[in-house]
Amino acid sequence: MAAQQWTAAQIPALDGKKVLITGANSGIGYQAAVQLARHGAHVVLACRSAEKGELAIRSLQKELPGAKVELSLLDVSSIADVHRFAAEFLKRGIFLDILINNAGVMALNPRQVTPEGFERQFATNHLGHFALTGLLLPSIMAAPAPRVVTVASLAHRGGKIHFDDLQLAKDYKPWTAYNQSKLANILFARELARRAIGSPLISIPVHPGVSQTSIVANGPGSSDLKTRVLFTFAKFLTQSDEAGALPTLYAATSPNAKPAEYIGPDGFMEMKGAPVVVKPRANALDEAVGQRLWRVSEELTGVVYPPLS
Ligand SMILES: NC(=O)c1ccc[n+]([C@@H]2O[C@H](COP(=O)([O-])OP(=O)(O)OC[C@H]3O[C@@H](n4cnc5c(N)ncnc54)[C@H](OP(=O)(O)O)[C@@H]3O)[C@@H](O)[C@H]2O)c1
Numbered sequence: 319m320a321a322q323q324w325t326a327a328q329i330p331a332l333d334g335k336k337v338l339i340t341g342a343n344s345g346i347g348y349q350a351a352v353q354l355a356r357h358g359a360h361v362v363l364a365c366r367s368a369e370k371g372e373l374a375i376r377s378l379q380k381e382l383p384g385a386k387v388e389l390s391l392l393d394v395s396s397i398a399d400v401h402r403f404a405a406e407f408l409k410r411g412i413f414l415d416i417l418i419n420n421a422g423v424m425a426l427n428p429r430q431v432t433p434e435g436f437e438r439q440f441a442t443n444h445l446g447h448f449a450l451t452g453l454l455l456p457s458i459m460a461a462p463a464p465r466v467v468t469v470a471s472l473a474h475r476g477g478k479i480h481f482d483d484l485q486l487a488k489d490y491k492p493w494t495a496y497n498q499s500k501l502a503n504i505l506f507a508r509e510l511a512r513r514a515i516g517s518p519l520i521s522i523p524v525h526p527g528v529s530q531t532s533i534v535a536n537g538p539g540s541s542d543l544k545t546r547v548l549f550t551f552a553k554f555l556t557q558s559d560e561a562g563a564l565p566t567l568y569a570a571t572s573p574n575a576k577p578a579e580y581i582g583p584d585g586f587m588e589m590k591g592a593p594v595v596v597k598p599r600a601n602a603l604d605e606a607v608g609q610r611l612w613r614v615s616e617e618l619t620g621v622v623y624p625p626l627s
Pocket residue numbers: 340341342343344345346347364365366367370392393394395396420421422423424442443469470471472525526527528529530531532533534536562
């Protein structure tokens with residue numbers, strides 16, 4: 319398999335490339351930013367918190383003096399803010415070579431609703447990134463070999479798209495919402511890849527296995543038994559945030575990466591290891607569901623994609 323034992327040392331020179339990473343102030347997004355900047359890319363860290371974003375920039379510049387990094391504020395759970403952000407980005411008139419749809423929240427309890435009326439996990443993990451990618455297309459498609467990487471999860475396996483109650487207003491369960499949003503990530507990335515056939519755009523879904531990041535503290539915290547067992551007691555089954563960023567980095571930069579292939583770790587139950595092509599569950603390969611989700615996402619966000627090829 320092309321990706322076996324792939325490490326960050328294999329990232330090619332990225333001088334002149336512009337990268338945008340959502341949720342880049344911690345965890346996988348931050349580690350991906352470090353490696354991409356180390357290899358010469360200009361990395362825009364799109365973060366919702368100015369304070370956390372500035373800390374991340376300072377830490378990155380300390381680690382890599384002279385790194386080409388910048389902070390741009392974005393709350394990806396807000397479609398209005400995604401519009402503002404994209405309009406400002408497009409005004410700069412630059413190519414976007416690599417977009418990494420990474421920001422995420424997990425298993426929020428109790429249910430939270432954004433000011434626009436969307437369940438927060440669905441809004442952050444899927445709808446915001448759907449809108450962001452669509453609105454940035456003029457910049458993305460202007461790049462010579464653009465890539466869009468979308469960070470999904472093993473959690474997609476238990477997921478279902480609840481078309482009759484997408485916001486889970488009738489029956490909210492924290493993990494049901496997370497699973498749905500992460501399934502949506504793969505369906506979106508694969509449908510984008512299908513629509514981009516015949517164009518230079520490569521869209522790739524990835525997952526980081528189980529990685530030690532802030533996702534638990536930001537989400538269910540230690541009160542959730544399933545999470546506590548997995549992330550605390552089964553630490554030997556999990557990996558660092560640096561290792562968790564490798565599937566993202568492989569998809570973003572490897573010349574062997576192919577559209578729609580799902581990249582994840584090669585270890586026991588895909589929880590840790592080197593990035594390779596892995597198989598999503600059948601629910602993530604259902605094109606009819608992917609196309610229906612696409613139509614609904616266009617309706618909910620008001621962002622309608624033009625033909626890509
Ligand atoms: N860690 C794992 O084991 C694991 C497994 C499967 C998938 N994933 C996925 O990996 C991705 C990265 O998560 P992580 O594990 O690195 O966790 P993390 O350390 O908590 O990073 C998540 C990032 O997303 C940001 N974020 C959350 N809501 C946002 C919003 N509305 N607008 C902009 N940024 C927002 C967070 O910002 P703040 O710091 O401001 O909260 C943080 O920077 C997520 O999509 C997650 O679902 C992680």
